[in-house]
Amino acid sequence: MFHRFDLFVLMALALALSGCTGNDWRTTDVSDVMPPLNFKLTDEHGETVTEKDYPGKATLLFFGYTHCPDVCPTTLARLTSIINQLDQNLRDDIQILFVSVDPARDTPEILASYTNAFGSEVIGLTGDQAQLEDITNRFRITYSYGEPDKNGNYTVTHSGAVLAFDTLGKPAFMVIQSDPDSDVKADIKHLIKAGMDQS
Amino acid sequence: MRRFLASVTVGALALGLLSGLAHADSAVTVSDARLRLMPGDLPGAGYLRIHNGRDTTITLVAAHCKAYSKVTMHKSVTKNGMANMEAIQSIAIGPGQDFEFAPGGYHLMLMQRSAPLKVGDTVTIILELAGGDSEPVVFNVVSPAAM
Numbered sequence: 001m002f003h004r005f006d007l008f009v010l011m012a013l014a015l016a017l018s019g020c021t022g023n024d025w026r027t028t029d030v031s032d033v034m035p036p037l038n039f040k041l042t043d044e045h046g047e048t049v050t051e052k053d054y055p056g057k058a059t060l061l062f063f064g065y066t067h068c069p070d071v072c073p074t075t076l077a078r079l080t081s082i083i084n085q086l087d088q089n090l091r092d093d094i095q096i097l098f099v100s101v102d103p104a105r106d107t108p109e110i111l112a113s114y115t116n117a118f119g120s121e122v123i124g125l126t127g128d129q130a131q132l133e134d135i136t137n138r139f140r141i142t143y144s145y146g147e148p149d150k151n152g153n154y155t156v157t158h159s160g161a162v163l164a165f166d167t168l169g170k171p172a173f174m175v176i177q178s179d180p181d182s183d184v185k186a187d188i189k190h191l192i193k194a195g196m197d198q199s
Numbered sequence: 200m201r202r203f204l205a206s207v208t209v210g211a212l213a214l215g216l217l218s219g220l221a222h223a224d225s226a227v228t229v230s231d232a233r234l235r236l237m238p239g240d241l242p243g244a245g246y247l248r249i250h251n252g253r254d255t256t257i258t259l260v261a262a263h264c265k266a267y268s269k270v271t272m273h274k275s276v277t278k279n280g281m282a283n284m285e286a287i288q289s290i291a292i293g294p295g296q297d298f299e300f301a302p303g304g305y306h307l308m309l310m311q312r313s314a315p316l317k318v319g320d321t322v323t324i325i326l327e328l329a330g331g332d333s334e335p336v337v338f339n340v341v342s343p344a345a346m
Contacts, residue, residue: 074302117343160282
């Protein structure tokens, strides 16, 4: 029986391989185990978009849902706070793509008001189940829906990791909740600066 | 000078009374109580630090407020890289102990907002303790981007 590698297994693999590459990320290096950024999804205006619509910036990719009261806003608050500590010229060269895996509730309008609450660098995306399966399979992200309560509310279990890509969409590192802010900040800074050198 | 000292003492007493500190038998104190407000009807989260100054264990069993019709205690857990939430029925805090509801861990999940709120407002949430006691706590309404 085929078992799909999930992020947890990949992380162990990435740690094992991390000695083999030239990169020196403080968080987990995933440059050898993740494919480049590639997707077809729906944006906050209801338009179909691909990674080519978000060129020239380093990207932090995070999967979640807007009805998530704690982990998702905490992750976005943490990332935007770290980005806001960077110099202005660096801040303009990074974006956070928040992919909702809950398209039944996360309409483009809800996604827009949600991401606006965090800052202009946060961009909300979602898609139909086939599109979401494509991107989550690609990046070994798993998610599942809980049983709805009597009011129809349900929770979504989802990978909590943030994947980072350089300005060309090449995979770089992965951030998990336990990574210290100082490490995340150093890696984001390094990622943006490396992109500036390439352009 | 003496008059100044006297007024300071009265002021401190008044403050103590207001925050419940003057009651030796109910010396449960809280700090950093904040409510992360989300746009629209999205659920918010409440965070705070609780200090149990009593000489007995207190057990937090529920919370409620007027601003949200449904308040539940939750804990975010990450297992094998997967983030999920668990409902928490009760939280025991021993004598002299602190307990923290903090982003990425324990939180009050606030659903079905019944009144408009904005950043800078305050919301009183009643913490219910086993045995029938309750502690009203004033939460500051903060932005989604606040930790």
